[in-house]
Amino acid sequence: MAVVGTLGPRLDRERFQWSSLLMLAPGLVLLVVLFLGPVLYAFYIGFTNLALVGSRSRDYSFTGLENVARMLGDYVFIKSSWLTILFVVGSAIVGQSVLGMLLAILLRNAVVPIRIVVGSIVIVAWVLPEITVALIWYAFSQAGGTLSILLGHGGTNFLVLVPMLIVSVANLWRNVAFSMLVFSAGLRNLPSEVLEAAEVEGASAWRRYRSVILPLLRPTIVTNLLLVTILNLSEFTLIYAMTQGGPGIETTTLPIYVYQEAFVFHQLGYGTAISLVLVLIGAFFSLLFVRASRRQV
Amino acid sequence: MLSEVRFDGVHKIFGAETAVEDLNLTVNAGEFLVLVGPSGCGKTTTLRMLAGLERPSYGRILIGDKLVNNVSPRFRDVAMVFQSYALYPHMNVYDNLAFGMRARGASKDLVAQRVKETADVLGLGKLLKRRPSELSGGQRQRVALGRALIRQPQVFLMDEPLSNLDAGLRVQMRAELSRLHQRFRVTTVYVTHDQVEAMTMGDRIAVMNNGRLQQVDAPETLYDNPANVFVAGFIGSPRMNFVPGRLASSDGRTSVAFLGITTPLGTGSRLTAGASDGEVTVGIRPEDLMWRPAAGPDCTLTLSADVDVVEPMGHEAYVTALCAGETVTSRFPPRSGVRPQERVDLALNPARLHLFDAQSGITILQRPPAAGAETLRSVGEARTNDSAGGRSERHGQPEARRVPSRTEEIS
Amino acid sequence: MSAVQARPLAGDKLIVVPYRKVSAAAMATNLVLILLGCFFLLPMLWMVFASIDSNPDWAIRIPSPTLANFADVLGRADALSSFRSSLILAGTTTVLTTLLALLSAYPLSRMHIPFKRPFMLVILFASGLPVSMLVVPVYQMYVYLGWLDSLYTTALFLAASSLPFAIWLMKNFIDAVPVELEHAAAIDGASTFRILREVVLPLTVPGTAVTAIYTFINAWGAFIIPFVLTYSPDNQPGPVEIYNFMGSHGLFKFGDLAVFSLLFSVPVIVLYLFMSRYFSGAFNFGGAVK
Ligand SMILES: Nc1ncnc2c1ncn2[C@@H]1O[C@H](COP(=O)(O)OP(=O)(O)OP(=O)(O)O)[C@@H](O)[C@H]1O
Ligand SMILES: [Mg+2]
Numbered sequence: 001m002a003v004v005g006t007l008g009p010r011l012d013r014e015r016f017q018w019s020s021l022l023m024l025a026p027g028l029v030l031l032v033v034l035f036l037g038p039v040l041y042a043f044y045i046g047f048t049n050l051a052l053v054g055s056r057s058r059d060y061s062f063t064g065l066e067n068v069a070r071m072l073g074d075y076v077f078i079k080s081s082w083l084t085i086l087f088v089v090g091s092a093i094v095g096q097s098v099l100g101m102l103l104a105i106l107l108r109n110a111v112v113p114i115r116i117v118v119g120s121i122v123i124v125a126w127v128l129p130e131i132t133v134a135l136i137w138y139a140f141s142q143a144g145g146t147l148s149i150l151l152g153h154g155g156t157n158f159l160v161l162v163p164m165l166i167v168s169v170a171n172l173w174r175n176v177a178f179s180m181l182v183f184s185a186g187l188r189n190l191p192s193e194v195l196e197a198a199e200v201e202g203a204s205a206w207r208r209y210r211s212v213i214l215p216l217l218r219p220t221i222v223t224n225l226l227l228v229t230i231l232n233l234s235e236f237t238l239i240y241a242m243t244q245g246g247p248g249i250e251t252t253t254l255p256i257y258v259y260q261e262a263f264v265f266h267q268l269g270y271g272t273a274i275s276l277v278l279v280l281i282g283a284f285f286s287l288l289f290v291r292a293s294r295r296q297v
Numbered sequence: 298m299l300s301e302v303r304f305d306g307v308h309k310i311f312g313a314e315t316a317v318e319d320l321n322l323t324v325n326a327g328e329f330l331v332l333v334g335p336s337g338c339g340k341t342t343t344l345r346m347l348a349g350l351e352r353p354s355y356g357r358i359l360i361g362d363k364l365v366n367n368v369s370p371r372f373r374d375v376a377m378v379f380q381s382y383a384l385y386p387h388m389n390v391y392d393n394l395a396f397g398m399r400a401r402g403a404s405k406d407l408v409a410q411r412v413k414e415t416a417d418v419l420g421l422g423k424l425l426k427r428r429p430s431e432l433s434g435g436q437r438q439r440v441a442l443g444r445a446l447i448r449q450p451q452v453f454l455m456d457e458p459l460s461n462l463d464a465g466l467r468v469q470m471r472a473e474l475s476r477l478h479q480r481f482r483v484t485t486v487y488v489t490h491d492q493v494e495a496m497t498m499g500d501r502i503a504v505m506n507n508g509r510l511q512q513v514d515a516p517e518t519l520y521d522n523p524a525n526v527f528v529a530g531f532i533g534s535p536r537m538n539f540v541p542g543r544l545a546s547s548d549g550r551t552s553v554a555f556l557g558i559t560t561p562l563g564t565g566s567r568l569t570a571g572a573s574d575g576e577v578t579v580g581i582r583p584e585d586l587m588w589r590p591a592a593g594p595d596c597t598l599t600l601s602a603d604v605d606v607v608e609p610m611g612h613e614a615y616v617t618a619l620c621a622g623e624t625v626t627s628r629f630p631p632r633s634g635v636r637p638q639e640r641v642d643l644a645l646n647p648a649r650l651h652l653f654d655a656q657s658g659i660t661i662l663q664r665p666p667a668a669g670a671e672t673l674r675s676v677g678e679a680r681t682n683d684s685a686g687g688r689s690e691r692h693g694q695p696e697a698r699r700v701p702s703r704t705e706e707i708s
Numbered sequence: 709m710s711a712v713q714a715r716p717l718a719g720d721k722l723i724v725v726p727y728r729k730v731s732a733a734a735m736a737t738n739l740v741l742i743l744l745g746c747f748f749l750l751p752m753l754w755m756v757f758a759s760i761d762s763n764p765d766w767a768i769r770i771p772s773p774t775l776a777n778f779a780d781v782l783g784r785a786d787a788l789s790s791f792r793s794s795l796i797l798a799g800t801t802t803v804l805t806t807l808l809a810l811l812s813a814y815p816l817s818r819m820h821i822p823f824k825r826p827f828m829l830v831i832l833f834a835s836g837l838p839v840s841m842l843v844v845p846v847y848q849m850y851v852y853l854g855w856l857d858s859l860y861t862t863a864l865f866l867a868a869s870s871l872p873f874a875i876w877l878m879k880n881f882i883d884a885v886p887v888e889l890e891h892a893a894a895i896d897g898a899s900t901f902r903i904l905r906e907v908v909l910p911l912t913v914p915g916t917a918v919t920a921i922y923t924f925i926n927a928w929g930a931f932i933i934p935f936v937l938t939y940s941p942d943n944q945p946g947p948v949e950i951y952n953f954m955g956s957h958g959l960f961k962f963g964d965l966a967v968f969s970l971l972f973s974v975p976v977i978v979l980y981l982f983m984s985r986y987f988s989g990a991f992n993f994g995g996a997v998k
Contacts, residue, residue: 007308011366012352016822019900020815027812027871030804035870037833039847050848069763091968109737116746124749127980129929133955136751139758139962145766146750171750205733218988234838237931241951255840262844263936275841282836297833350891370894377895383888387910396906397896444896 024218046273052266060269067273077257077274078251083164084233084253084281091168092175093230097224099172103210104187107180119180126177134241137170159243163250167239174238175231186220187213215268219293233282254278259267299326299359300451300484302347307356309342309508311415313549316342318508324452327473327482330513331489331499331533339489339508341380344454348485349373359452366569373452380456380488382431382437384444390416391425394443401448417446418473420466434461442470446477453485459494464630467491471498492534504528526578526658529651536585536617537651538625542579544572544652544661553652554598555579557621560647562662571654572661583615586627588635592644604635618643661677732774754975758966764964777963787968790949792858794972797934797945798927800863805874806920808867813878814908818887828876835873842869843936850937858947862937866927872921881915882908921983925976946972 010028010182039284050060071077103122107115125133141147143157194212214221236255239245245260252260254274262271299686302324309317315341324330345351346358349370358365362673365373374512376397385393388577394412403411419439429437438461458474477497478485489495495502496516504511504527505518512524523529529537542555547595551568552561562568587596604616604627614629618641627643635641652662750768758764759778761771766866781787815821816828845866855861885908893903909916931947938944944952950972951966 007306007355009969010310010354011356012309012354014820016882017815017819020819020821023811023815024821027875028806029810030864030868030885031834034849034865035872038842039834039837040851043842045845045848072947075766100746102740106737106741106744109734109740110741113736114738114741118741118748121745121748121752124977125752125978127925127977128752128973129969129976131929131931132973134948135965135969136755138891138954139754139766140768146754146768149767163887173751184859196904210739230836233842236840237929237947240748240953255838258840259843259936268844268848271842272841275844276798278838279841283839286836293871304722348891348895350895370891371897371899373895374897375895377892380893381886383886383892385892385907386888396893400893400896400898400902424853443893448896688862 013172013206017268022239026242036058042275043267043271046276048269050269050272052263052268053141057266057268067270070270071273071277076252079249080252080257080274080280083251084255085183086164087168087171087235087253088229088232088285091171092228093225095168095172096175096179096228096232097221099176100224101221103176103180107184108187109248121176122180125174130174131169131241132239133174134238136168137173138242139236141166143171150193162248163243163247167242167251170242171232171235171238175228178231179228182220182224182227183217186217190216222289222293226286229285229289230282233278233285299482301326301359302452302484303359303488304343304347304359305357305359307346307358308352308354309339309351310344316693317346317353320510322503322510322513324484324486325500325602328485329478329485329487329498329500331495331502332489332494332505332508333489333492333502333529334511335634336490337399338505340505341456343505344377344456344488347452347509348375348377348454370385374450375447375452375454376450377454378441378445378458380460382429382441384437384440385643388431389426389428390421390432390440393429393440394425394447397444411447411677412530415443418446418477419443419470430650434465435463438462439470449481450483453483453487455485455487457488457490474498476683492532495532502532504531506531522660522664523580523651524660526580528579529660533582533629535626538581538583538623539653540579540581540585540625541655542577542652544574544577548572553577553579553650556623556625558600560598560650562647562650567663568652569661571661572652576655578653578655578658580653581645582649582651583626584628584651585645586625587644587645588616588627588633589642590628590629591630591633593646596644596645596646600645602641602643604637604639604641606640607635609638616641630643755966758962759970760961763963764966766918777961777967778962780964781967781971782832784964786941786949790944790946791972793934793943794842794928794945794947796859797866797930798924799864800860801866801870801927802920802924804863805870805923806868808871809874809878809919810912812871813882814904816875816972817879817882818890828879830844831876832874835876839869839932843932844863846933847936855937857938857940857943859938859943862934863927865937866930869933870923870926875921877919877922878915881918884915885911889896914980917985921979925979928976 043061047062048060048065049056049065049066051057103118107119110118138159139145141158143155145158147158148154148156185234190213194216234255235253236259239251239253240259241254243251245256255278258275258278260271261267261274265271299472304320304322305321306318332343334340334494342351346353347360349365349368350685353366360373360375367598372453379471385396389395391412394415394572395408397410398411408570412425413422416425419442419595421436421439421443422438424432424440429440432440442455444460445455459470462470471494478498487498499516501513501515502519503513506527512528514522519528519532523532526539530539540555542553544551544553546552552559554560586600587707589599600620604618605624606617607629608615608617611629611631613631614633614635615626616629616633616635617624617626619625620643625643629635648664650662651660653659654661754766754768757768757771760773760775761769762776764770814879816824819916821827822842827873850861850865852855853861889907890903898906927949931951934943934945935948935951938948946968950965950969953968
């Protein structure tokens with residue numbers, strides 16, 4: 001615009017207020033010292049041979065890609081990576097999301113008392129402390145536990161027979177409320193006219209779901225998948241409290257392997273390097289979902 | 298106590314959009330200035346800049362003699378009625394009203410007394426214990442109004458403060474606001490969409506369009522001598538008729554041809570310097586275009602028209618008719634008996650014609666002057682001249698201080 | 709039922725078919741939900757029944773009622789001290805996190821801060837980082853600083869790790885408070901401090917409560933961080949204590965374990981119910997702006 005040039009500098013440029021820095025400062029300090037600091041430190045430790053005890057606990061050094069090389073030859077690490085992906089895909093991406101969606105849809109159409117009671121039970125399972133969930137599922141799947149009696153195998157300890165499955169189901173049991181709540185909110189926000197129109201046209205329930213609800217819910221689904229993946233990738237407490245990664249290494253997912261390498265085998269450097277892989281996997285999945293959400297626009 | 302408010306070359310630019318452009322406006326001390334204009338023309342932005350909620354992109358704003366560009370709202374001593382009310386949702390009506398006084402450290406007794414007075418004036422006495430969410434739209438608006446009125450600031454800013462009231466309450470509040478203004482004479486800038494409010498309450502009316510100030514004048518002047526086609530069309534209901542015409546002069550007399558007739562210009566009117574022969578836009582207010590049988594002797598012109606639509610309004614009727622290929626609206630007496638498809642004679646007083654430049658839309662006819670009119674040049678003209686020269690000229694004009702007639706009654 | 713009444717003029721076929729169909733689908737829906745409800749209820753039920761059973765084992769059974777388990781647990785010093793530890797840990801974390809989140813979120817929501825968007829993205833990204841990654845470096849730092857085995861320094865790290873998400877949550881809540889209210893208060897002559905105290909804070913109470921409760925629930929259940937950063941028995945919060953008991957078969961009776969985890973779960977369930985009430989409760993911004 002011609003006028004603008006003749007009027008001198010803009011008078012309404014946003015100004016930085018020092019009071020904002022004053023308010024931000026305490027939080028920033030804490031984050032820098034105890035969050036950003038450790039993150040950067042982790043990237044350093046991951047490339048050293050730091051140990052918890054012994055000479056390497058003081059006298060450690062930068063070892064470049066040595067930890068990476070070690071991982072590639074470490075069959076526990078490779079198995080652990082697969083278990084992690086199995087856990088995330090099976091328990092979280094498929095199990096939790098599908099059951100969460102199913103619950104959200106069913107609850108919408110259920111009679112009020114059932115909706116309230118079942119909805120509350122599912123949410124209580126989510127709110128319970130993880131350690132409690134670990135305990136009750138431990139009890140549930142023990143030899144002589146409720147599960148074995150229900151299945152008529154009184155003496156079978158399912159936590160030994162199919163440990164990964166039990167751990168995944170317990171995790172699913174605990175987290176499904178999260179996806180259920182996300183999807184319920186998504187369903188509630190759908191334009192009701194669209195659903196009614198489909199109903200009036202006489203579309204069957206399944207068709208309606210496939211060709212109307214699902215596409216409309218797509219952004220919600222992508223968000224849910226992203227969050228669920230990131231949350232479950234770092235799941236430690238539930239699995240560790242139930243199995244400590246065992247029997248053998250049958251349930252040693254990466255977070256547990258990180259802990260064991262670092263604090264049981266005293267390999268702080270190697271353990272941290274493994275945790276960086278965990279971050280990489282998380283970043284990979286996030287990018288995947290972000291791309292998926294872009295494509296649809 | 299009385300403070301003048303001045304906008305001096307003020308612009309406000311949001312991203313790519315210019316909400317207010319080169320605003321030069323003085324609100325006299327103690328004046329009630331009404332700001333009107335179509336939606337989105339920059340009225341609220343103007344008020345917000347004056348309140349200090351928005352900083353101008355360019356230019357200066359003065360309250361009294363003080364440059365307030367960088368003064369925070371807290372220290373400007375203005376009170377504002379927000380278009381969106383902005384009531385504190387967690388406080389009841391009493392606390393909403395009292396907040397400003399308490400913030401300024403008024404004593405408890407004084408607060409209680411003022412809240413009671415204000416609530417009584419606004420008919421909120423029974424609602425003091427309620428929260429905003431428990432009030433109707435009109436009640437909320439009165440609380441918003443009360444929050445401003447409870448204070449005695451240097452300047453009142455009111456953004457459509459009566460828009461949500463029912464007709465009866467609106468008339469009552471209009472009178473109340475006028476009464477309060479006469480009593481305390483606090484400088485007021487009042488935004489409204491309501492023509493009646495604008496015409497009856499304002500000492501002067503400022504008309505904005507597209508971020509540009511079009512004209513500032515006393516209501517009657519604005520009505521009688523609109524500066525351009527926009528103001529002419531915006532003020533007055535039903536809208537002024539605009540028809541194409543031709544200006545021709547011979548033997549020193551100028552005449553205008555339109556709707557198939559030709560007439561010399563009325564006595565007392567004179568053309569502005571810029572006017573020349575050729576295409577013009579002729580403006581005729583519906584009430585000036587009368588039914589022949591109801592017209593007075595000074596309506597010397599007669600037009601023949603075919604009635605298209607008759608809209609009876611009770612005390613009068615609006616007749617839309619086709620005249621020489623143009624659709625025109627005129628005001629008929631209530632029971633004229635005229636029906637659609639009928640041919641009627643319309644009468645017109647040539648002295649009531651408005652003439653505008655066909656291209657720029659600026660008026661080219663200076664009609665008998667109304668006292669103390671301050672007429673700003675309009676958009677089109679400012680664009681054709683260089684802006685600096687245009688501005689200095691405007692500043693050079695002596696500020697005509699129209700003494701409001703009400704002052705005499707008071708003092 | 710309503711389908712029948714709503715269309716009295718429609719032909720028989722039209723009325724009957726949708727009625728039967730809907731009803732069958734509804735039956736199936738409710739039935740599936742009841743089954744799913746059992747799946748979610750059964751494992752929990754063990755904890756409740758075992759806690760009042762005089763002789764429980766791993767399976768659910770009708771209890772022979774007793775309060776002895778409760779008396780047992782309430783009489784154990786280690787159980788009580790772990791409650792104390794959990795309270796200190798979760799309480800300190802919650803106070804710190806909420807306060808800092810509130811302080812940081814306000815300028816992030818309202819003021820002009822350079823690089824605000826990238827900063828918020830980093831915050832969001834940070835809240836997704838696995839704690840496993842931070843455990844080793846933080847342990848190293850704490851060894852170096854001599855901060856190990858203190859509930860307060862542990863709470864400090866818990867606060868740091870929960871702060872990014874809390875800031876993000878809090879900012880969204882403050883964003884939802886109409887800024888015009890602050891403008892109105894400024895015009896009313898209120899000082900910045902008064903505006904914060906009398907307008908912004910009261911209106912962010914629900915958001916602050918949600919943030920605080922969310923933080924508390926997480927800190928209450930936090931396991932790996934106190935597990936790594938504390939070691940003396942007195943400083944073991946509930947989750948670590950329960951884990952230790954689970955591993956020590958025989959030393960701890962089933963019934964006591966059930967009581968302990970039940971008691972340990974009650975506070976967060978209550979808080980959650982409180983939070984969801986608060987969230988959907990009558991408080992909203994109705995009437996503030998048109
Ligand atoms: N904060 C903002 N950011 C961007 N554009 C804005 C902002 N505020 C106002 N505008 C724009 O500036 C123009 C003027 O807005 P303003 O609110 O002043 O109009 P108004 O005359 O009060 O309209 P109404 O009669 O509808 O209230 C509009 O086009 C609006 O879209
Ligand atoms: Mg407006």
